[in-house]
Amino acid sequence: MDKQEQELIQKMEQAFREKLGGDASQARRYFSPGRVNLIGEHTDYNGGHVFPCAISLGTYALVQDRQDMQTRLFSLNLADKGVIEFSMEGLKYEAAKDWANYPMGVISVFEQAGHKCSHGFDIVIGGTLPGGSGLSSSASLEVLTAVILNDAFDFGLDMVEMVKLSQKAENVFVGVNCGIMDQFAVGMGKANSAILLDCNTLEYRYSPIALAGASIVITNTNKPHSLASSAYNVRRAQCEHALNELREVRPELKSLGELTNEEFDKLAGHISEHLERQRARHAVYENQRTLAAVKALEDSDVAQFGRLMNASHVSLRDDYDVTGKELDTLAELAWEQPGVIGSRMTGAGFGGCTVSLVKNEAIEAFKKNVGESYEKAIGYAPSFYVANIADGTHRL
Ligand code: GLA
Numbered sequence: 001m002d003k004q005e006q007e008l009i010q011k012m013e014q015a016f017r018e019k020l021g022g023d024a025s026q027a028r029r030y031f032s033p034g035r036v037n038l039i040g041e042h043t044d045y046n047g048g049h050v051f052p053c054a055i056s057l058g059t060y061a062l063v064q065d066r067q068d069m070q071t072r073l074f075s076l077n078l079a080d081k082g083v084i085e086f087s088m089e090g091l092k093y094e095a096a097k098d099w100a101n102y103p104m105g106v107i108s109v110f111e112q113a114g115h116k117c118s119h120g121f122d123i124v125i126g127g128t129l130p131g132g133s134g135l136s137s138s139a140s141l142e143v144l145t146a147v148i149l150n151d152a153f154d155f156g157l158d159m160v161e162m163v164k165l166s167q168k169a170e171n172v173f174v175g176v177n178c179g180i181m182d183q184f185a186v187g188m189g190k191a192n193s194a195i196l197l198d199c200n201t202l203e204y205r206y207s208p209i210a211l212a213g214a215s216i217v218i219t220n221t222n223k224p225h226s227l228a229s230s231a232y233n234v235r236r237a238q239c240e241h242a243l244n245e246l247r248e249v250r251p252e253l254k255s256l257g258e259l260t261n262e263e264f265d266k267l268a269g270h271i272s273e274h275l276e277r278q279r280a281r282h283a284v285y286e287n288q289r290t291l292a293a294v295k296a297l298e299d300s301d302v303a304q305f306g307r308l309m310n311a312s313h314v315s316l317r318d319d320y321d322v323t324g325k326e327l328d329t330l331a332e333l334a335w336e337q338p339g340v341i342g343s344r345m346t347g348a349g350f351g352g353c354t355v356s357l358v359k360n361e362a363i364e365a366f367k368k369n370v371g372e373s374y375e376k377a378i379g380y381a382p383s384f385y386v387a388n389i390a391d392g393t394h395r396l
Pocket of ligand 1: 040041042043044045178179180181182347348349
């Protein structure tokens with residue numbers, strides 16, 4: 001545990017005593033990472049491949065069992081929301097409970113799946129992920145909750161089952177129609193490896209990330225508000241509609257992820273709306289690009305991986321239209337910098353972060369140049385994090 005982690009845990013222990021009146025030395029400790037996706041964006045719900053990794057920024061929990069069915073939660077990051085309390089049974093989404101709806105959602109889908117909790121908990125949360133930055137702080141909290149429950153009640157669930165239940169909590173309880181990538185990366189992450197996941201079958205394999213003198217640099221646009229979730233749902237609907245039109249000529253087609261670029265180009269004329277044709281083209285091409293990128297990386301061709309990252313951003317900008325001024329400015333500035341192997345937006349888009357591969361000796365100049373030029377163009381500064389690829393959610 002590094003110094004920063006130790007300090008955070010100390011603050012959490014203090015909050016445990018002061019806010020919940022508990023003895024923090026008896027509490028169980030957990031960590032759940034965030035994620036950054038290296039390539040394969042908006043492909044998960046289109047039955048394609050993604051290539052994310054878990055990162056060492058994430059969510060910590062101190063957990064103690066209670067004798068009754070109440071749970072009390074306190075987050076150091078959202079201290080103004082105070083202690084949030086609820087009963088473990090028959091939970092429903094409640095806007096007033098704010099961030100607690102994520103853990104409540106997981107408890108609720110566990111109950112519906114027959115994994116009923118027989119007591120509640122006192123929990124203090126502390127996170128190092130910048131909130132709303134698209135690095136999956138919600139998935140991190142969901143899988144964290146799943147692991148806490150599985151541990152406490154010996155439900156015997158494996159991580160993939162917990163990942164699926166966590167996604168379900170977000171879909172049906174919180175009401176965000178996300179794919180499986182974030183929860184999968186958070187739960188199944190492995191230090192120094194990215195995960196190539198086929199979102200159609202959930203087959204996956206780990207691919208070691210050896211960047212030969214380069215690092216993964218995450219740059220946060222710090223864009224304050226984004227309407228990501230409504231625009232996200234529109235993109236999903238456009239792809240589904242395009243798929244339905246393709247099914248009129250290819251009835252056996254289950255997802256856009258099954259098509260090669262050439263097959264798509266031949267069929268594209270059957271998609272009547274130009275915009276939907278573009279959306280579907282991104283989904284198909286990005287999936288093929290992801291497979292090509294992983295192959296390049298595994299053949300030690302990091303430069304080709306970087307070129308495919310750049311092409312991914314262009315496709316997300318021009319065909320999928322989910323970038324926006326802030327992300328485009330960051331990516332375009334990054335492409336001009338010496339020592340940058342590749343750079344693209346990561347996550348849902350509209351705001352949030354870019355991911356760049358930068359040669360180690362060029363990182364300081366990268367931060368300075370991109371930081372200054374971005375601030376000049378946008379009016380406020382971005383933030384930078386050099387990412388370490390971490391293990392998935394676990395007890396400490
Ligand atoms: C969000 C969703 C994921 C995925 C990405 C885009 O992060 O939660 O399921 O769709 O956007 O790749």
